[in-house]
Amino acid sequence: MGRKTWLDDDGMKKGEWTAEEDQKLVAHIDEHGLCDWRSLPERAGLQRVGKSCRLRWLNYLRPGIRRGKFTPQEEEEIIKLHAVLGNKWAAIAKQMENRTDNDIKNHWNSCLKKRLSRNGIDPMTHKPIINNLTVTTTNEEECGSSPTTTSLTTESHFSSSPSGSVSLLNKLATGIASRQHDLDRIKNILLDRKITISDQDKEEGLRRDQEIGGGEEDDFLIWDDGEVRRYMDIDPMEYETTPYDSVLYESTQILDHLF
DNA sequence: AATCATGTCAACCGCAGTGCG
DNA sequence: CCGCACTGCGGTTGACATGAT
Numbered sequence: 033m034g035r036k037t038w039l040d041d042d043g044m045k046k047g048e049w050t051a052e053e054d055q056k057l058v059a060h061i062d063e064h065g066l067c068d069w070r071s072l073p074e075r076a077g078l079q080r081v082g083k084s085c086r087l088r089w090l091n092y093l094r095p096g097i098r099r100g101k102f103t104p105q106e107e108e109e110i111i112k113l114h115a116v117l118g119n120k121w122a123a124i125a126k127q128m129e130n131r132t133d134n135d136i137k138n139h140w141n142s143c144l145k146k147r148l149s150r151n152g153i154d155p156m157t158h159k160p161i162i163n164n165l166t167v168t169t170t171n172e173e174e175c176g177s178s179p180t181t182t183s184l185t186t187e188s189h190f191s192s193s194p195s196g197s198v199s200l201l202n203k204l205a206t207g208i209a210s211r212q213h214d215l216d217r218i219k220n221i222l223l224d225r226k227i228t229i230s231d232q233d234k235e236e237g238l239r240r241d242q243e244i245g246g247g248e249e250d251d252f253l254i255w256d257d258g259e260v261r262r263y264m265d266i267d268p269m270e271y272e273t274t275p276y277d278s279v280l281y282e283s284t285q286i287l288d289h290l291f
Numbered sequence: 292a293a294t295c296a297t298g299t300c301a302a303c304c305g306c307a308g309t310g311c312g
Numbered sequence: 313c314c315g316c317a318c319t320g321c322g323g324t325t326g327a328c329a330t331g332a333t
Contacts, residue, residue, distance in 0.1 A: 036327075047302075048327095070318065086319080087302065122321060137322075138300050 045079045049088055053078055057085055058093050091134045098130040102139055110136055111144060115158040 037047035045053075060076035066089075069082035078085060091097075102110070106128065113124045121133035121140075128136065145155040152161050 049301090068318085083304095083319085084302075090320095091301075119322065133321075134301075141323090142297095142299055 043079070044081050044084075046084070049092075053080070054088070054093055057089060061089065061093075091132045096130050097132060099135070102131075106131070107139075107144060110140060111148070111158070114140065114144075 037045055037050075040046050056076050056078055060072065064075070069086045072078075072082055073080045073085055076085070080088075109128060110124060113127055117123045119137075121137040125131055125133040125136055148155040148158075153159070154161055
């Protein structure tokens, strides 16, 4: 795997490393140790930039690196560490047994993040997504501490085919995030409590009210598709493909400024 | 068997932090 | 204090592998 090799404007080789290049790099570091990545390529007889050499060494050639499949124990550890450290891959890697930050990052992005989502866990906050959708806004510094939360009542957005309030929120969020609608218009929508509730949402709301013992402070904000389209002229194809979390995140940021 | 979608992972890019003259 | 060089980090890309249709 990897990228094909090519030469950049300065005549430096880029892309996949050959076995010969690996051998040259290892031999040079064995002999001279690690010092000054910038001048290393020339001294080692490599037509590479120092940055590329460093990356190759740290992520692949360095002794003791553990490669291949992650064990369930390792995965569990990554999840735990990520809950505390956030996307600080280098910090997470330091706590792991000879895994590189790149490896951990790749595994998280390609596998663990999706797995958590499937299991109803928000991969960013590590909090369970329950019926009451918790829209969480966090920044890196706050990771691991209590995040700022804004609650919008809806069903879990992880359902395979969002419907009712979920798709509605999706549409609204998309409209806001894409700046298609001026803020006054959006504000009007949010302040208008004229609600059209689907049967599914009625049941959901009823069930929630029973669970939490009444919902006076927890009014449902639900519109149906027609209601939203009238306000926002949203193309359904567009919102269907929008990554929900990022849209929602940005939407809540904007809403924070609004109210 | 062919095509398309999704997953994997090595490597690149851009930026922030740090040290030094 | 400022600017430059260097390092390290996190996000992203791109090519191949694998699975689904």
